[in-house]
Amino acid sequence: xxxxxxxxxxxxxxxxxxxxxxxxxxxxxxxxxxxxxxxxxxxxxxxxxxxxxxxxxxxxxxxxxxxxxxxxxxxxxxxxxxxxxxxxxxxxxxxxxxxxxxxxxxxxxxxxxxxxxxxxxxxxxxxxxxxxxxxxxxxxxxxxxxxxxxxxxxxxxxxxxxxxxxxxxxxxxxxxxxxxxxxxxxxxxxxxxxxxxxxxxxxxxxxxxxxxxxxxxxxxxxxxxxxxxxxxxxxxxxxxxxxxxxxxxxxxxxxxxxxxxxxxxxxxxxxxxxxxxxxxxxxxxxxxxxxxxxxxxxxxxxxxxxxxxxxxxxxxxxxxxxxxxxxxxxxxxxxxxxxxxxxxxxxxxxxxxxxxxxxxxxxxxxxxxxxxxxxxxxxxxxxxxxxxxxxxxxxxxxxxxxxxxxxxxxxxxxxxxxxxx
Ligand code: NIG
Ligand code: FE
Numbered sequence: 001x002x003x004x005x006x007x008x009x010x011x012x013x014x015x016x017x018x019x020x021x022x023x024x025x026x027x028x029x030x031x032x033x034x035x036x037x038x039x040x041x042x043x044x045x046x047x048x049x050x051x052x053x054x055x056x057x058x059x060x061x062x063x064x065x066x067x068x069x070x071x072x073x074x075x076x077x078x079x080x081x082x083x084x085x086x087x088x089x090x091x092x093x094x095x096x097x098x099x100x101x102x103x104x105x106x107x108x109x110x111x112x113x114x115x116x117x118x119x120x121x122x123x124x125x126x127x128x129x130x131x132x133x134x135x136x137x138x139x140x141x142x143x144x145x146x147x148x149x150x151x152x153x154x155x156x157x158x159x160x161x162x163x164x165x166x167x168x169x170x171x172x173x174x175x176x177x178x179x180x181x182x183x184x185x186x187x188x189x190x191x192x193x194x195x196x197x198x199x200x201x202x203x204x205x206x207x208x209x210x211x212x213x214x215x216x217x218x219x220x221x222x223x224x225x226x227x228x229x230x231x232x233x234x235x236x237x238x239x240x241x242x243x244x245x246x247x248x249x250x251x252x253x254x255x256x257x258x259x260x261x262x263x264x265x266x267x268x269x270x271x272x273x274x275x276x277x278x279x280x281x282x283x284x285x286x287x288x289x290x291x292x293x294x295x296x297x298x299x300x301x302x303x304x305x306x307x308x309x310x311x312x313x314x315x316x317x318x319x320x321x322x323x324x325x326x327x328x329x330x331x332x333x334x335x336x337x338x339x340x341x342x343x344x345x346x347x348x349x350x351x352x353x354x355x356x357x358x359x360x361x362x363x364x365x366x367x368x369x370x371x372x373x374x375x376x377x378x379x380x381x382x383x384x385x386x387x388x389x390x391x392x393x394x395x396x397x398x399x400x401x402x403x404x405x406x407x408x409x410x411x412x413x414x415x416x417x418x419x420x421x
Contacts, residue, residue: 002065003052005045007417009388009410010057012075015042016396017054017380018082018366022359025320030356036396037380042080046386049415054380071417075390078409081361083152083387085368085378086342088255088279088300090186090333091142091156092135092170095126097334101308110261110309110336111233120160120190123334127160127170135173142332143177145340147418150389150408152180153369153377155255155329157227159186162205164213171222179414182372184255185217188228188235188243206235210243218250224373225276229257230266237265244273253373259284260305271295277327277371282306282314286322293323298371300327301363303348304337317354326355327371328363341405343391350400357399388412 020035043060045053053063066072100118104110113119127135139156146154156177158170167187174183187209195201217223226247228240234257244254254275258266260282267288270278278284278292279300292299299319306313316326328345331337339345346360355363369378376385390410393402410419 002063003047004067005047005052005064006067006070007046007386007412007415008043008060008064008066008070008072009075009080009390009412010043010060010072012042012080012390013040013077014395015039015044015054015080015380016082016361018362019379019381022362022367024323030320030359033358033396036358036361038396044080044380044388046412046415049386051380051382051384051386053382073410077394079391079393079396080380081150081389081391082365082378082380083389083411083413084150084342084364085153085372085374086146086151086329086332087155087277087327087368087372088302088329088331089154089156090159090331091154092139092158092174093123093127093160093334094130094134094138095123095334096338097122100335104309114190114233117193119335121193123160124162124190124193128163128166132169132173135170136176139173139177142340143180146342147411147413148408148420149341149343149405150391150411151342152387152389152411152413153182153372153374154180155182155184155225155372157184157186158223159189159227162187162190162192164208164216167213168216168220168222171217171220175222182225182374183223184225184227185223185252186227186229187213187217188240190229190234206239206243210246214243214247214250218252223252225255226252227255227257230264230269231257231260232262232264237269241269244269248273255279255300255371259288263288267292267297270297276373279329280305280314281319282311289319289322289324298325298327298367300329300371301349301353302329302331302337303345303353304339305331307348308336308338313348313352315354316349320355320359325367325371326359326363327368328360329368343399344405347400347403357397360399361396386412386415
């Protein structure tokens with residue numbers, strides 16, 4: 001029996017399924033492309049929002065019957081890959097902070113800029129002043145820009161609101177983008193500007209997030225995860241633990257900002273909470289990484305932020321050697337990583353963090369989807385969600401070789417095709 005399909009992408013010189021398992025780190029094994037599931041003259045057939053067949057074009061054509069009016073695309077020299085998955089962004093922001101970047105280039109520190117009223121507080125002011133419509137339009141435009149690089153799933157955090165009503169509004173706007181986004185509640189991003197400067201204001205904000213704000217977020221039902229900025233310039237473990245423990249009891253799993261500037265124990269907290277991920281990790285030592293490995297917490301690394309801040313890149317090779325799964329994401333935000341281009345992060349991963357190109361592919365596809373609890377994405381397999389990228393790359397090895405970011409010539413997101421000239 002042939003299975004019906006209404007969309008067929010075929011004759012790709014190279015198709016990459018990412019359907020294999022990446023072996024534990026062991027020198028040469030990391031360079032073996034077998035887990036990528038490469039197929040020459042590849043094709044993928046889709047029925048509505050599901051993949052129904054993947055393989056060599058001749059096989060797929062034998063296995064499916066195209067419905068009347070089905071769309072058929074000859075991919076040719078481009079690559080067919082899983083739609084890319086960006087597992088850490090703050091893409092819900094308005095305005096820019098280019099002036100801050102200039103100050104940083106001249107030597108000002110991130111914490112110093114924040115203390116002068118720049119940083120997160122500046123973006124909070126801008127977001128609170130924006131209408132729902134303006135927020136939605138801005139986010140939709142940014143998601144579109146990401147799609148041009150093949151990204152079909154994007155985690156998006158709140159955290160530029162820092163007030164219950166505006167945090168709820170942020171999550172609602174993110175959620176309104178549909179299945180392509182994964183909304184995360186980041187109330188513990190910073191102390192809101194109006195409560196800064198006194199211990200009392202800080203304590204009051206922490207109590208609000210742990211109580212009223214968290215309750216409202218859970219009731220609203222728009223958030224899939226909870227995040228907290230556990231760092232020197234952020235919050236301590238003791239400050240974050242009550243909110244995160246309550247959130248876990250209420251069904252919100254954690255993905256945490258940890259150790260971007262200082263190791264204050266966030267990796268150990270992530271492990272104790274059974275968090276989905278601990279992200280950044282520029283300054284986290286072996287003890288924290290070992291705790292993450294033992295608890296199965298994924299490391300989400302953000303080379304755009306390290307690059308923009310002029311920091312040394314985190315050592316992904318070391319993390320893999322200790323048994324930690326590694327994911328790469330853009331961290332798209334107006335302060336530390338104004339970046340829509342997820343494939344470019346893979347180049348940093350390979351050239352500056354010690355990943356193999358095989359590992360880098362997994363870090364922006366299957367491993368990223370898994371740490372977002374989306375097991376039906378990030379791979380091209382029958383039954384999976386129809387998220388596909390047609391990338392302008394000559395072969396899988398070219399991912400870190402082509403500088404800048406390869407463009408998508410087309411994407412399929414939940415079965416919906418978009419093509420660009
Ligand atoms: O992931 N450091 C905390 N959060 C962001 C930066 C946010 C901002 O500066 O607006 C980050 O780098
Ligand atoms: Fe971030």
